[in-house]
Amino acid sequence: MQSRQDYYVPEGSYWPILGSVGMASLLGGFASSLHGHTAGITAMILGFGIILFMVFGWIGQVVHESEAGKYNLQVDRSFRMGMGWFIFSEVMFFGAFFGALFYVRQFAVPWLGGAGNNQFTGEVLWPQFKAVWPLLNMPLPDNYTVPKGIIDAWKVPAINTMVLLTSGATITWAHWALVNNKRNQLIGGLIATIVLGIIFLGLQVLEYGEAYNHLDLKLTSGIYGSTFFMLTGFHGLHVTLGTIMLIVILMRAIRGHFNKDRHFGFEAVAWYWHFVDVVWLGLFITVYWL
Amino acid sequence: MKYIILLFFIFIIYSLGSALYYMMKDGEGSKRMVKALTMRVGFSIALFLFVIFAFWMGWLTPTGVK
Numbered sequence: 001m002q003s004r005q006d007y008y009v010p011e012g013s014y015w016p017i018l019g020s021v022g023m024a025s026l027l028g029g030f031a032s033s034l035h036g037h038t039a040g041i042t043a044m045i046l047g048f049g050i051i052l053f054m055v056f057g058w059i060g061q062v063v064h065e066s067e068a069g070k071y072n073l074q075v076d077r078s079f080r081m082g083m084g085w086f087i088f089s090e091v092m093f094f095g096a097f098f099g100a101l102f103y104v105r106q107f108a109v110p111w112l113g114g115a116g117n118n119q120f121t122g123e124v125l126w127p128q129f130k131a132v133w134p135l136l137n138m139p140l141p142d143n144y145t146v147p148k149g150i151i152d153a154w155k156v157p158a159i160n161t162m163v164l165l166t167s168g169a170t171i172t173w174a175h176w177a178l179v180n181n182k183r184n185q186l187i188g189g190l191i192a193t194i195v196l197g198i199i200f201l202g203l204q205v206l207e208y209g210e211a212y213n214h215l216d217l218k219l220t221s222g223i224y225g226s227t228f229f230m231l232t233g234f235h236g237l238h239v240t241l242g243t244i245m246l247i248v249i250l251m252r253a254i255r256g257h258f259n260k261d262r263h264f265g266f267e268a269v270a271w272y273w274h275f276v277d278v279v280w281l282g283l284f285i286t287v288y289w290l
Numbered sequence: 291m292k293y294i295i296l297l298f299f300i301f302i303i304y305s306l307g308s309a310l311y312y313m314m315k316d317g318e319g320s321k322r323m324v325k326a327l328t329m330r331v332g333f334s335i336a337l338f339l340f341v342i343f344a345f346w347m348g349w350l351t352p353t354g355v356k
Contacts, residue, residue, distance in 0.1 A: 080314050083314075084314055153352065154345075162338070168330070169331050169335075172324065172328050172331050175324045176324055176328075179324055260319070261318035267313050270327070271309060271313055274327055278302055278303065281302070282299070290292075290350070
């Protein structure tokens with residue numbers, strides 16, 4: 001059992017206050033841009049830049065301290081706790097969006113069509129409205145961009161599913177390499193995973209282009225468009241973040257960081273990648289396909 | 291048929307969840323996390339193959355308009 005004195009207490013740090021300034025600038029700028037102030041956009045970009053600087057600076061410092069051997073097992077455990085809470089928030093985040101999708105599909109849209117005890121809702125408000133999913137024929141289409149169709153699940157989404165599943169396999173290959181002390185295989189597996197992540201993102205951009213330019217499927221396309229872009233968009237953002245984190249881990253692996261027994265940084269990023277992969281499987285089946 | 295997909299998801303989320311548990315709890319040198327993640331990848335690929343197969347067999351069709 002370690003005593004409290006063994007716990008590594010770092011020097012006072014300016015990173016948290018810098019992060020707060022960045023966050024305030026980003027959100028304040030966003031709010032003022034909604035009011036039509038162009039300076040708001042500048043403040044947003046500035047805030048985003050400050051946050052990026054803070055994230056890389058802070059994490060860089062932690063990596064440096066870790067490599068200097070300042071962290072004992074108790075600190076290691078506190079990192080794992082932090083990761084646990086972060087994952088909890090991520091699960092809740094996607095849970096809310098999936099929950100919104102299921103609620104709309106199973107309850108709200110059928111009710112508008114007169115299901116359950118809402119027969120009069122259907123008959124009095126919109127007697128012509130038929131509740132089908134995907135909801136392309138809206139009760140009041142004038143207020144929305146009516147889409148001409150939806151993305152075919154067996155084109156780009158199926159390819160992207162294969163890309164992400166393969167990336168799940170390559171990150172696991174890298175993981176086995178790390179625990180078996182095979183540095184070259186670790187680096188190769190990480191590079192393959194990063195390349196697959198970038199291919200996924202490129203294909204997602206193509207698919208969004210197709211949706212916006214040819215299908216008229218937009219964020220403003222009623223509840224179908226909203227849930228589609230909220231879920232796939234935030235997932236894409238997570239793949240972007242995961243790819244950036246994998247690049248950081250790759251750099252560390254090339255520099256000789258991590259050993260077969262202590263490599264929490266790798267474990268956390270690998271788990272995050274698996275999580276994003278599983279979220280995609282859920283999206284492929286419930287958003288694109290069924 | 292939808293319940294089979296659900297069953298796959300239960301396996302996938304269970305293996306992903308146990309990997310998380312091992313990451314939080316295990317100390318140095320444990321391979322339980324990477325084993326659980328390997329299971330996760332296996333179940334996921336199996337699910338994708340099953341979905342393709344079910345589509346090909348006509349067991350499952352996409353809902354709504356096409």
